[in-house]
Amino acid sequence: MSDRPRAAAPAADLATTVVLAAFIAVLGLFPGVYVGASGVPIVVQNMGPFLAGVLVGARRAVFALLLLLALVAIGLPLLSGGRGGLAPFVGPSGGFLLGWILSALVSGLIAQRARRPGLPLLLLAAFAGLVADYLVGIPWLAVYTGSWSTAVTGSLVFVPGDLAKVVIAALVASLVHRALPGRLVGRT
Amino acid sequence: MNPLGLYAPGTSPLHRAPAGPKLLVLLVVVTLVVVRSDVGWLAGACGLVAVGYAVARPPWARVWQVARLLLVLAVFVGGLQLWLVGPQAAAVTVLSLVAALAAASLFTLTTRIDAVVAAVERGLGPLRRFGVRPERLGLLVGLTVQAVGTLAAIAASVREAAVARGAGRSPTAFAVPFVVRTLRHADELGEALAARGVGDEDADERTG
Numbered sequence: 001m002s003d004r005p006r007a008a009a010p011a012a013d014l015a016t017t018v019v020l021a022a023f024i025a026v027l028g029l030f031p032g033v034y035v036g037a038s039g040v041p042i043v044v045q046n047m048g049p050f051l052a053g054v055l056v057g058a059r060r061a062v063f064a065l066l067l068l069l070a071l072v073a074i075g076l077p078l079l080s081g082g083r084g085g086l087a088p089f090v091g092p093s094g095g096f097l098l099g100w101i102l103s104a105l106v107s108g109l110i111a112q113r114a115r116r117p118g119l120p121l122l123l124l125a126a127f128a129g130l131v132a133d134y135l136v137g138i139p140w141l142a143v144y145t146g147s148w149s150t151a152v153t154g155s156l157v158f159v160p161g162d163l164a165k166v167v168i169a170a171l172v173a174s175l176v177h178r179a180l181p182g183r184l185v186g187r188t
Numbered sequence: 189m190n191p192l193g194l195y196a197p198g199t200s201p202l203h204r205a206p207a208g209p210k211l212l213v214l215l216v217v218v219t220l221v222v223v224r225s226d227v228g229w230l231a232g233a234c235g236l237v238a239v240g241y242a243v244a245r246p247p248w249a250r251v252w253q254v255a256r257l258l259l260v261l262a263v264f265v266g267g268l269q270l271w272l273v274g275p276q277a278a279a280v281t282v283l284s285l286v287a288a289l290a291a292a293s294l295f296t297l298t299t300r301i302d303a304v305v306a307a308v309e310r311g312l313g314p315l316r317r318f319g320v321r322p323e324r325l326g327l328l329v330g331l332t333v334q335a336v337g338t339l340a341a342i343a344a345s346v347r348e349a350a351v352a353r354g355a356g357r358s359p360t361a362f363a364v365p366f367v368v369r370t371l372r373h374a375d376e377l378g379e380a381l382a383a384r385g386v387g388d389e390d391a392d393e394r395t396g
Contacts, residue, residue, distance in 0.1 A: 010382075011378050011379075011381040011382035011386050012374075012375075012378035012382070013378075014331075014378070014381060014386065015374045015375070015377035015378030015380075015381055016371075016374045016378065018328060018331045018332050018335050018374075018377065019335050019339070019370060019371075019373055019374035019377060020370075020374070021332050021335075022332050022335030022336040022338075022339050023339055023367075023370050025332075025336050026336060026339045026340050026343055029340060029343070051367075055367065055371070056371075067328060067332065068332075070325075071328075071329060071332055074301055074304040074305060074308065074329075075194050075195060075296045075299065075301050075304060076194075076301065076329075076333070077194050078336070083257075084194050084296065085194050085292060085293060085295070085296030085297075086214065086218075086292035086293075086295060086296060087254075087257075087288075087289045087292035087293045087296065089292075090218050090222070090288045090289060090292050091261065091285065091288070091289050092261065092265055092285065143222075144222075144265070144281060144284075144285070145265060145268065145269055145273075145277075145281055146269070146273060146277050146280070146281060147269075147272060147273050147277070149272055150268050150269060150272045150273065153268065153272070154264075154265075154268055168359055168360075168363070171360055172359075172360060172363045172364055172367055173367075175360065175364045176364060176367045176368055176371070179364070179368050180368060180371055180372075183371065
């Protein structure tokens, strides 16, 4: 995030922010996919934050996430399964929602270290974004459940699916960067 | 699903209460519920929220939606707690969970989105001297809702194209064109906004 408060983004930044926020909301429209024998559906929406980060860089991705979460908070049903309002934030998984902002920041900062990031860097960036989300989400969950072991155990089921999402996000981003170069630091 | 939000129209006192104070009350209730760990007190809070629902009388389908979510969470989190910690901790967690989530949902059910936007714009007013422009919020809400519709249509057409090519099961055959067209749409929207003078006022920000 920039150091000083920004008055407002110029048109291109504003448009990217708005469209990416909508993009992550649309990811929530896809039904969960069941992978293998695990009974946990893999929802694609939570790959949105680190995908946004590795696509357009930290600043724009963070603004997109702030916008999306603000719209969810005022009552638009933009989270997967048509959830919205203030309830998702105060619930036990609220930390994972707020962690999206850190996730976009971390993945974006790593990805934009290279002008033309290759797959290994994108993988690293997306993975770091995922870890950042867990770093916010698990302590929050632990406050709710009152025990670290419950929080960690409860989160473990999502790890395999989330790792798959990291790989998909990095693959998609590397192909998109080849098709539309120069997106990471903003077009000038 | 109602695309315009989770608001359920009504005329109850809760519907008519101004959004700003209502939001403040909600924040106080949620904070208290998360901080306190006394079972009797938490049960009282749940009762109070239930009275709120009785006053607001949202449609049964919407109440059922909220109740189903709460039930799933209560069983999952409560079960884990019961197994790993004990009945006392499980009761506290489940009760505070139910009270906080039900109260937050009640706010969302009884408050129109434009009322929330107006309240937040007023609340952010004092930040104006630091360069924040709260009136942008309304514009952003409108643009984003519109973009959700556009991108959903793009997703559907990209999906059809992938299926027609026989690549319906490959994630990248769908995702890559979808993301590319999403970013192109951002470019078009940026040009349209620039043509209407949005962002001109602070073009010098660009160097920052």
